[in-house]
Amino acid sequence: MAASTHAVTNQPPPLTAYDVFGTDPVLVEGVERHLDAEQARRAARELTELGRAAGSAQAREWGRLAQAQPPVLRTHDRFGHRIDEVEFAPAWHRLLGKGVGAGLTSAGGGPGGRLRRAAAFLVWSQVEPGHLDPLSTTYAAVPALRARPDLAELWEPRLTSAVYESGLRPVSGKAGALLGLGLTEKQGGGEDPEAVTTRAEPVAGGAGTHRLTGHKWFCSAPMSDGFLVVARAAEGPTCFLVPRVLDDGTRNVFALQRLKDTLGHRANATAEVEFDGTWAHRIGDEGRAVATLRETVAAARLDRALGAAALMRQAVAQAVHHCTYRTASGVPLAGQPLMRNVLADLALESEAATTLVLRLAAAHDRADAGDERERALLRLAVPAAKYWLTKRCTPLVAEALECLGGNGYVEDSGLPALLRAAPAGALREGPGNVQALEALRVLQQDPAALDAFLLEAGRSRGADHRLDAAVRALLTELGDLDGVQARARRLVERIALVLQGSLLVRYAPPDVADAFCAARLGGDGGAAFGTLPHHAALAEIVERARPVA
Secondary structure: OHHHHOOOOOOOOOOOOOOOOOOOHHHHHHHHHHOOHHHHHHHHHHHHHHHHHHOOHHHHHHHHHHHHOOOEEEEEOOOOOEEEEEEOOHHHHHHHHHHHHOOOOOOOOOOOHHHHHHHHHHHHOOOOOOOHHHHHHHHHHHHHHOOOHHHHHHHHHHHOOOOOOOOOOOHHHOOOOOEEEEEEEOOEOOOOHHHOOOEEEEOOOOOOEEEEEEEEEEEEOOOOOEEEEEEEEOOEEEEEEEEOEOOOOOEOOOEEEEEOOOOOOOOOOEEEEEEEEEEEEEEOOOOOHHHHHHHHHHHHHHHHHHHHHHHHHHHHHHHHHHHHHOEEOOEEHHHOHHHHHHHHHHHHHHHHHHHHHHHHHHHHHHHHOOOHHHHHHHHHHHHHHHHHHHHHHHHHHHHHHHHOHHHHHOHHHOHHHHHHHOOHHHHOOOOHHHHHHHHHHHHHHOHHHHHHHHHHHHOOOOOOHHHHHHHHHHHHHHOOOOOHHHHHHHHHHHHHHHHHHHHHHHHOOHHHHHHHHHHHHOOOOOOOOOOOOOOOOHHHHHHHHOOOO
16 A cells, blocks of 8 residues: 555656756857867866766765755864864865866866866866855955965965865865855945944064954854964955964854854854964955955855856756756646746846856966956946846746745755745855946046956947947947936946847857847736747757756
């Protein structure tokens, strides 16, 4: 009787044993587009290996276990000594080790390094997004460290290493190291360094060494080997490097007060930390925290956009996979007209996101090579992309979850973990208003950035009348700056959509570009997903997004 009442029918097979990279044509085409032939072949080999690992049952199990066994704060050892350590699940360390080994803490050096890393970030984020946070902060911290060449000489080879070493020891004795960020205080300071109250007192004869006293309300990746923090020195807010372990092997004063009980990543940890005479090395000039951290913040913001694109892709892959196998009245859900419209709309959003972040990663490579126009484009496009993609991520994941029905609401499906993770990207390195105002500041103060954006958008001039009309409307808005701050979100949204439309018209299949321009730029779409115009090539768009196992 039990066997007959518990027969399993009309359920999709698990989405495992597939290549996360190779079954994503948008990602594959983007890598080929932005790299030369030899670079693309080498990247494809590396990304295929990583993609197969990301789609394996083993990696998926690591992700599940890391979520099921959240980190635990250990403030003291059994004898009462203060240790301030965070204990993570073994699966979390395995994920982190694989990410470090895949080069996610380093641009790799040489042409195309940023693009290859971005593609790898998109792939590996789809296993479990929380552990990407320490990888991202480590990668982003390197430009700031270079303001102190003596410290960079010690730290940079370890931060960019492909070796993962857990445990707190002097960094000089480790083959690999990680860095976190501690910028925000109770009263603010993350987006407003002038609000910082943590004090920095110089050590006599210390050659840039200070002692810090204060509190950080949010400190990311608290198991890291060191942290970039902002404290108030004599000349104003200044950037410092705080090592967890000093050169003689003693623990620095780094009192973890508690782990935040956050909405998002259960596998990751964010802490409150107290400094009380904590040793720190000044990074950059006194009073110049914003300038010292500018490249670090920009790199982290692009990673948040990458993370949003990765969450979108995985949510779409799960939804399309489920609806390909699940039937209603004998017809697969993906073949039902209304569900097909929903899936196509989700796939369209995901493709636009991936195409945009890969273009920005390629711009970063070209800027590294001295292309000032690409550097100018990044100054406007990165905050616009971070704003728009993180805003679109949460509703997209929620809609994808709904495609699975009740199954999507169950933890085993993996969709709840994606939904919890989605809002976090919008908050880190400045929430939506901060990104919109940063883009507005660039528009008002940096004519080269606006010129670079208009040139990029103009590369598709004449290819689609709706895109052309959207560019003209945007120029009209830019010409009227009265009350512009209140319109900043609308303006930045249009910048992101125009940039996505221009890229899709140039690079995506015509069916994808046509549907995007119709729904996102031409007004032939609704506010919810699943409202694409009836004439759109829905079946072709859904098939392009299907993760063939």
